Amino acid sequence: MEFIGPAIGHLFEPLNILLMVAGLTGGIIVGALPGLTATMGVALMVPATFAMDATSGLIMLGAIYAGAIYGGSNSACLICTPGTPSSVATTFDGWPLCQAGRADIGLITSLLASVFGGIVGTVFLLFLAAPLARFALQFGGPENFWLCIFGLSTIAVMSSGNMVKGLLSGAMGLLVSTVGIDPNAGVPRFTFGYYPLVQGIEVIPAMIGLFSFSQVLYLIGSYKPFIADYKPAPGAFGEVVRALVGRCKVNLMRSSIIGTLVGMLPGAGGEIASIISYNEAKRWDKNPAKYGKGAVEGLAASESANNAVIGGSLIPMLTLGIPGSAVAAVILGALLAKGIQPGFKVFTATGDLAYTFIMSQFAVNLLMIPIGLLLARIMTKLLSIRLTFVAIAIVVLSVIGSYAIRNSMLDVWIVIIFGFLGYFSGRVGLDTGAMALGIILGPMIEENLGKCVHLSKASGGSVINVFLESPIAILLIVLTLLSLATPFLLDWKRKRRDCGCDIAQPKEDSTHA
Amino acid sequence: MKVRFLARLALAALLVLGLAVAGDAYAKYPEKPINMIIAFTAGGSSDVQARIMQKYWNKYSDQQWVFVYKPGAGGAIGFGEIANARPDGYTIGGINIPHLVLQPMVQKAMFSIDSYAYICQVVNDPQAVVVRNDSKFKSVKEIFEFAKANPGKLKVGLVGPNSGHHLMFLDVKGKFDFPVTEVFYKGAADQNAALLGGEIDVMFGNLNDVMRSLEEMTVLGLAAEKRNAFLPDVATLREQGFDVVSDIRRAYVAPKGVDKAQLDYLRETFKKICDDPEYIADMKKAGQPTEYMDGDAFAAYVRTQNEFARTMLQKAGLLK
Amino acid sequence: MRSSVADIASGLAVLVMAGVFHAQSGDLEGVSLLFPRMLIIFMALGGIYLCGLGLLKGRKGAEAPQDDEPVAVNRVVMISAGAIAYVAIIPVLGFYLASALYLFGMSMVLSDAGGGTRKKAVASAAFTVVLCLFVWIGFAMLLGVPTPEGMLF
Numbered sequence: 014m015e016f017i018g019p020a021i022g023h024l025f026e027p028l029n030i031l032l033m034v035a036g037l038t039g040g041i042i043v044g045a046l047p048g049l050t051a052t053m054g055v056a057l058m059v060p061a062t063f064a065m066d067a068t069s070g071l072i073m074l075g076a077i078y079a080g081a082i083y084g085g086s087n088s089a090c091l092i093c094t095p096g097t098p099s100s101v102a103t104t105f106d107g108w109p110l111c112q113a114g115r116a117d118i119g120l121i122t123s124l125l126a127s128v129f130g131g132i133v134g135t136v137f138l139l140f141l142a143a144p145l146a147r148f149a150l151q152f153g154g155p156e157n158f159w160l161c162i163f164g165l166s167t168i169a170v171m172s173s174g175n176m177v178k179g180l181l182s183g184a185m186g187l188l189v190s191t192v193g194i195d196p197n198a199g200v201p202r203f204t205f206g207y208y209p210l211v212q213g214i215e216v217i218p219a220m221i222g223l224f225s226f227s228q229v230l231y232l233i234g235s236y237k238p239f240i241a242d243y244k245p246a247p248g249a250f251g252e253v254v255r256a257l258v259g260r261c262k263v264n265l266m267r268s269s270i271i272g273t274l275v276g277m278l279p280g281a282g283g284e285i286a287s288i289i290s291y292n293e294a295k296r297w298d299k300n301p302a303k304y305g306k307g308a309v310e311g312l313a314a315s316e317s318a319n320n321a322v323i324g325g326s327l328i329p330m331l332t333l334g335i336p337g338s339a340v341a342a343v344i345l346g347a348l349l350a351k352g353i354q355p356g357f358k359v360f361t362a363t364g365d366l367a368y369t370f371i372m373s374q375f376a377v378n379l380l381m382i383p384i385g386l387l388l389a390r391i392m393t394k395l396l397s398i399r400l401t402f403v404a405i406a407i408v409v410l411s412v413i414g415s416y417a418i419r420n421s422m423l424d425v426w427i428v429i430i431f432g433f434l435g436y437f438s439g440r441v442g443l444d445t446g447a448m449a450l451g452i453i454l455g456p457m458i459e460e461n462l463g464k465c466v467h468l469s470k471a472s473g474g475s476v477i478n479v480f481l482e483s484p485i486a487i488l489l490i491v492l493t494l495l496s497l498a499t500p501f502l503l504d505w506k507r508k509r510r511d512c513g514c515d516i517a518q519p520k521e522d523s524t525h526a
Numbered sequence: 527m528k529v530r531f532l533a534r535l536a537l538a539a540l541l542v543l544g545l546a547v548a549g550d551a552y553a554k555y556p557e558k559p560i561n562m563i564i565a566f567t568a569g570g571s572s573d574v575q576a577r578i579m580q581k582y583w584n585k586y587s588d589q590q591w592v593f594v595y596k597p598g599a600g601g602a603i604g605f606g607e608i609a610n611a612r613p614d615g616y617t618i619g620g621i622n623i624p625h626l627v628l629q630p631m632v633q634k635a636m637f638s639i640d641s642y643a644y645i646c647q648v649v650n651d652p653q654a655v656v657v658r659n660d661s662k663f664k665s666v667k668e669i670f671e672f673a674k675a676n677p678g679k680l681k682v683g684l685v686g687p688n689s690g691h692h693l694m695f696l697d698v699k700g701k702f703d704f705p706v707t708e709v710f711y712k713g714a715a716d717q718n719a720a721l722l723g724g725e726i727d728v729m730f731g732n733l734n735d736v737m738r739s740l741e742e743m744t745v746l747g748l749a750a751e752k753r754n755a756f757l758p759d760v761a762t763l764r765e766q767g768f769d770v771v772s773d774i775r776r777a778y779v780a781p782k783g784v785d786k787a788q789l790d791y792l793r794e795t796f797k798k799i800c801d802d803p804e805y806i807a808d809m810k811k812a813g814q815p816t817e818y819m820d821g822d823a824f825a826a827y828v829r830t831q832n833e834f835a836r837t838m839l840q841k842a843g844l845l846k
Numbered sequence: 847m848r849s850s851v852a853d854i855a856s857g858l859a860v861l862v863m864a865g866v867f868h869a870q871s872g873d874l875e876g877v878s879l880l881f882p883r884m885l886i887i888f889m890a891l892g893g894i895y896l897c898g899l900g901l902l903k904g905r906k907g908a909e910a911p912q913d914d915e916p917v918a919v920n921r922v923v924m925i926s927a928g929a930i931a932y933v934a935i936i937p938v939l940g941f942y943l944a945s946a947l948y949l950f951g952m953s954m955v956l957s958d959a960g961g962g963t964r965k966k967a968v969a970s971a972a973f974t975v976v977l978c979l980f981v982w983i984g985f986a987m988l989l990g991v992p993t994p995e996g997m998l999f
Contacts, residue, residue: 043989056567057989060577060593150723154709181860181892188867188885194599194633195878196712199688201633202878203870208606208636212598226929233956234922235915279715334738335719342570342715349738350574352811356741405952406977408929409945412936413981417991419597425933425994433926441856442849459881464709466877468725471681471707594992 016360016368023068023369024376032065032073033377037384040080045088045392047225047407048414050097050217051081052339059347067351068366072373074347078323078340079131079377082283083385086123086316087392090116092232092240092407094225098216099283099319101449102291104224106304106311113307114244116396120389121253122309123316124382126265129257130317131378133269134276134324138331139371143357145325146332149277154464155480157278159489161458164285166496167292168447175442176500182444186451187458189214196456197463209423218415218424219452222431223438223445225411229404230436240403243396250386253309261313264294272318276325282338283319284453290318296499302507324374331359331367555615555788562591563611563619565604570597571734571814572620575649575776578808582799600689602629602636609641613781615788618645623775624690627832631845632688639832642779643789644825646796649776649809650817651732652750653694655763656743658721661728666747666766669728670702677705683717683726686710688844691730694749694772696838701770718743732774733757737813749773754815775817777824793821850904857896864889921956928952940996942978949974 023029036058043054054077062070085097090107103123110119137145152160168183169176192203193213204210232240246252257265268290275286294314295304304311326337327344334355336342348355359367395403415424435445465479472478480486562580566572573595580591596604604619605626611617621642629635655666663669673680686692687710698704709726711717714735721729722742733754736743747763748754749772763770778796780789799805800818809816819827839845864886871879871886932948939947953970985991 039988042984049989049991053991054989057991063577063581150719153720153723153725177892177895178856181856181889181896184885184889184892185860185863188863188882188889191867191882191885197687197710197877199632199686200874200878202874202882203867205870208634209603211633212603215598230922230926233925234917234919236918279719329719333718333722333742335715335722343567345738346570346574350577350812352808354740354813355738358741399957401956402953402973404925405949405956405973408925408932408952409949409977409981412933412945413941413985413991413993416941416994417985419603420594420992421596421598421603422933422937422994425936429929429933432929436922437859438856441852441859443856443859460712462881463877464711464725467707467709468681470678473678 016364017372019365020368020372023365024072024373029069029072029373032069033076033373033380034384036073036076037080037377037381038388040077040082041084041087041385041388043077044081044084045096045388046410046414047088047092047094047096048217048221048411049081049417051078051085051099052343053417054078054081055340056343059343059350062347063350067348067353068369070347070351071344071366071370072377074344075323075370075374076377078344079127079320079374079381080384082319082323083124083127083131083316083381084388085319086127086312087120087389090119090123090312091392091395092225092403093228094407095220097283098220098449098453099287099322100315101220101224101284101446102287102315103312105291105315105446106306106308109305109307110312111243111396112241114242115246115249115307116241116243116393117245117249117389118253118309119307119312120393121250121386122257122312124385124389125253125257126268126313126316127320127385128378128381129265130269130272130320131323131381132375133266133317134273134321135371135374135378136324137273138324138328138374142328142332142360145273145277146329149279149329149337150333151485152278153483154461154468155483155486156489157281158458158461158465159480159486159493160275160278160281160285161454161461163489163493163496164281164289165450165454165458166493167288168444168450169497170292170295170499178442179444179447182438182447183451185443186448186453187455188451189219189448190452190455191459196460197466209421212419212421212423213456214427214452215418215424216449216453217418218427219431220449221411221415222428223435223449225407226428226432227435227439227445229407229411230432231439232400232404235400237400239398240396240400243393245393256309257313261310264297264310265313265317267293267297268314268318269321272321273325273328275318276322277328277337279329279335279337281457282326283322286322287315287319288450290314292496296496301503320378331355332357555785555791556587556589558616559590559592560615561594561611561617563594563596563604563608563617565596565601565607565620565622567595567597572622572776574812575809575814576620578805578812578814579648579799581808582802582805583795585802586795586798599633599635600629601625602633605629606636608779608781609637611781613643613783613785615780615784615792618778618780618792621777621779623777623828623831624693624835625774627828627835628688628690628693628839631836631839639828641782643782643784644821644828645778645780645789645792646800646821647775647777647819647824647827648796648800648816649734649814650750650773650819651734651776651815652748652754652771652773653691653730654733654736654745654749654760655747656721656729656731656736656745657727658724659742659744661744663728663746666763666768669746670704670768673706674703678707680706680728681709681726682706683709683711683720683729683731685712685714685717685731688839690732690772690774693835693838694730694770696842697772698768698770700838700841702768730772733815734813755810756813756815775824775827777819789821848904850900853896853900853903855900857893857898857900859893860889860896861893864893924955925952928955936994936996938996941993942982943996945981946974946978949977 043049085100086103088094088096089100089103093108095101107119168179201211271290272286291314295301326341329335330341336345415428469476469479596607608619630638684691720726745760749770936944
């Protein structure tokens with residue numbers, strides 16, 4: 014703890030302040046552009062850190078990371094396109110708000126929720142890094158498998174309107190994810206005789222297609238001259254603050270904790286955390302019907318969770334050398350290039366650096382409020398540009414973004430193909446959110462299932478034994494079942510309310526569903 | 527008539543342009559920046575190594591490297607990209623062995639070991655036998671004894687399948703009685719986490735990856751010819767009575783057919799870098815075990831590895 | 847779209863996808879096949895269910911048509927065709943030239959603002975130049991993101 018004082022001192026060095034502001038601004042813009050993700054933003058700036066001292070370099074990378082994850086919500090709200098995969102759940106309520114003319118509410122909620130989530134994640138990183146890192150290690154094959162299944166069960170809740178279509182959309186996503194080299198036997202699958210497909214269908218171009226390009230088709234097909242009306246009301250900031258500290262405070266806290274925990278797990282990142290948090294917010298809300306129609310609660314859950322992931326993903330990275338997310342892996346690379354060894358002694362031997370970095374995350378999150386507000390104001394100008402121009406520009410940005418992921422034209426074609434798929438799905442009531450979730454979770458599910466099968470050989474039993482040996486896996490199984498039952502529970506609750514029969518009945522009655 | 531004249535003029539212009547381009551190759555190489563293809567993601571081990579290398583490349587050459595990342599399929603996409611690039615000396619790239627020999631065997635990759643002109647090897651990252659600090663195993667010998675006494679009980683983590691780790695595992699299984707349960711991980715990060723979390727008891731991991739979590743892990747043996755400067759106290763497997771040598775090598779290549787003079791320039795410059803004491807110090811700081819080997823020797827090494835991998839996979843029935 | 851038609855269309859889409867992947871799973875075996883096969887079977891069953899549901903709804907015929915927003919089909923077709931052509935010519939013309947052509951062409955064709963052709967052309971050209979400059983400065987200069995190279999440029 015003796016490092017904290019000097020660490021705060023370092024933050025006031027002009028260079029570091031400049032780097033934080035520049036990193037945040039750049040990060041928010043990169044995050045907001047469809048196709049440029051947080052991972053890419055950070056990776057692109059790693060070479061620049063080689064010229065700086067280690068502390069300043071880390072501060073800048075951390076600022077870009079935080080900015081980009083928040084920035085993803087801007088495009089999610091304004092054009093229904095998640096700027097980064099972590100913001101998929103933000104589109105569910107952000108876009109309806111924008112269509113209703115209240116983009117300002119959406120953006121401010123995202124910003125404040127992101128800041129809150131980011132700070133909670135950093136608090137955990139500062140005070141509980143060691144025990145939490147130990148906890149994260151408990152997640153092996155069976156636990157990760159059930160975590161993914163639990164995430165997937167969200168489909169049931171998300172699309173409670175039409176569960177069959179939701180489930181089938183999820184299955185389509187999962188099937189798409191099996192293209193490429195099979196994680197368990199190492200042989201290529203479903204390449205359709207086209208060699209480059211052995212690299213699989215990358216999640217990000219598929220999502221750019223499913224969300225951005227299909228959204229372009231939708232917008233162009235609508236007869237509207239502008240994306241949405243924008244009627245900013247004075248006092249929106251106060252309104253949002255009141256909502257967040259009032260009815261959303263439990264939701265915010267829960268989502269931030271979920272984000273931190275999921276962030277710690279290698280493999281599971283912001284995209285899963287935000288969807289799980291959204292799901293939980295909806296499940297525990299007294300009035301779940303308002304979700305998907307512009308509920309501030311939904312936005313708050315998704316955005317606080319994905320920013321809490323940052324602190325979470327840095328915990329195992331700093332303490333064990335195991336990155337909790339793709340971005341943390343890139344930051345780890347930068348650390349190693351500087352010759353800094355991660356480990357628990359990072360907090361003692363190189364404590365100056367570690368604590369300056371952690372404290373900089375607090376500063377970055379606070380700085381995000383003014384910078385984010387300013388940029389949000391500029392980005393809402395988008396809504397006053399004629400829709401045709403915006404739509405055409407999105408196509409060009411999607412192309413460059415998807416190409417930049419791995420410099421491959423294949424990814425650009427994936428955007429186009431998935432764009433048509435997404436547009437068609439939207440027309441016939443299939444769920445693109447569920448499809449995206451399937452594509453994200455598919456490889457993890459299959460890989461972890463493979464691990465469980467291998468492990469079962471050692472415990473001399475079937476895969477079931479492997480699952481039941483782990484208390485965390487059992488807990489996740491129970492949660493999954495609960496999650497699958499939720500639509501029936503909600504239905505039952507609504508019917509009771511509609512009947513007007515308020516006679517209290519034991520809850521157990523609902524379990525027959 | 528006029529059209530015809532214009533067409534001729536255009537043709538002549540093209541010819542002149544073509545000659546100018548051809549003439550370039552004979553001017554002092556390199557005249558423009560060189561594309562460096564990295565077959566893994568930005569910020570990964572291969573990238574970190576190449577970035578350190580670049581720092582010293584700039585010391586000896588006037589032209590920069592432009593990094594081009596072509597990750598995917600365990601490196602196969604990027605390796606194919608190098609193989610199919612124009613051999614004009616302005617595209618080179620980093621490759622890894624045994625990835626490069628394994629992929630054409632199991633995946634119908636778009637290259638073979640003969641697609642390249644080898645510049646030199648820069649890293650030899652040996653495989654290590656690693657356990658947790660609180661493990662009951664204190665030596666490699668104890669691991670083998672336990673495995674033999676309790677068939678299937680010992681869980682060994684590998685990155686794979688069809689990887690360098692897998693190859694070492696097959697080699698070990700072929701030479702010794704080692705009835706264990708193998709578990710495959712997507713990458714070193716997952717594998718390290720699984721070892722620390724107790725999902726696996728032992729892992730075969732690369733020294734470079736193990737170095738990241740050294741505080742928590744104990745290296746019991748190195749599958750190398752000789753001890754490594756990073757961990758001078760760790761005995762090789764051979765010293766402990768197990769004749770297994772397995773490693774991952776990083777090297778640089780140009781596409782086959784590159785001009786002899788250009789290749790010589792590249793080989794010379796890379797040698798200068800590898801001899802630079804500052805470079806060696808930087809690599810040590812980054813936990814990358816350096817080992818220089820010249821292009822011709824490395825090409826021969828690739829061929830022996832190719833044969834070795836083929837026999838291993840065939841024996842295990844993994845190759846049809 | 848009526849919900850019966852939507853059901854049948856989505857059912858067919860699911861079936862087609864399951865069929866295509868099934869046809870592709872020829873020489874796979876063991877663990878590689880297990881997971882995709884489970885999905886294919888699930889999708890086949892679900893697809894049949896949706897088709898059946900749609901047919902049933904259609905036969906009853908009493909359903910109210912959904913109040914869909916009207917869709918400008920010609921505009922959707924135009925931007926789709928434009929996007930395909932755009933991506934197809936990138937490897938030939940290079941990113942910037944192809945983008946400039948696409949931006950200018952699309953905004954000429956799709957622009958719904960009033961005014962004559964000349965006014966439209968000026969607006970489109972301005973838009974093209976601004977966006978290309980933005981991409982070039984933002985992506986190529988500041989971030990160093992590589993753009994696709996063409997055979998010609």
